[in-house]
Amino acid sequence: MLAIHAGQGAEEELGARFVTCFMQAADDAHLPDDPALRASLRAYMEWAVRDVLRYSPRNSTVPSGAPTPHWSWGGLVRPDPG
Ligand code: HEM
Secondary structure, three states, rough: OHHHHOOOOOOOOOOOOOHHHHHHHHHHHHOOOHHHHHHHHHHHHHHHHHHHHOOOOOOOOOOOOOOOOOOEEEEEEEEEOO
């Protein structure tokens, strides 16, 4: 997933727009209006977008063999957020 986005030169502001679209999609899909759910979805997507944009500069390469991140209600579970 990181590799297909890498090196595209996407501007930082695309990240905020991505998160806004994602939260609108949650509304469109009639997901419950539960504040804990919405906050968790937003926190995950803000983190994921930051991860994607880390590799946005042209010529960026994504190291192979990285573990698939796991999220839960409280945030990143694996790899250990440190
Ligand atoms: C700045 C934020 C992002 C932008 C501008 C963006 C843009 C794009 C674009 C243009 C593609 C199509 C690539 C192609 O087919 O050549 C794509 C594919 C994809 N993106 Fe993103 N993306 C962003 C963040 C994310 C995040 C955070 C996730 C997941 C958490 C994600 C998951 C995917 C997946 C799974 C695909 C492949 C879809 C498929 O081909 O079936 N993207 N993205």
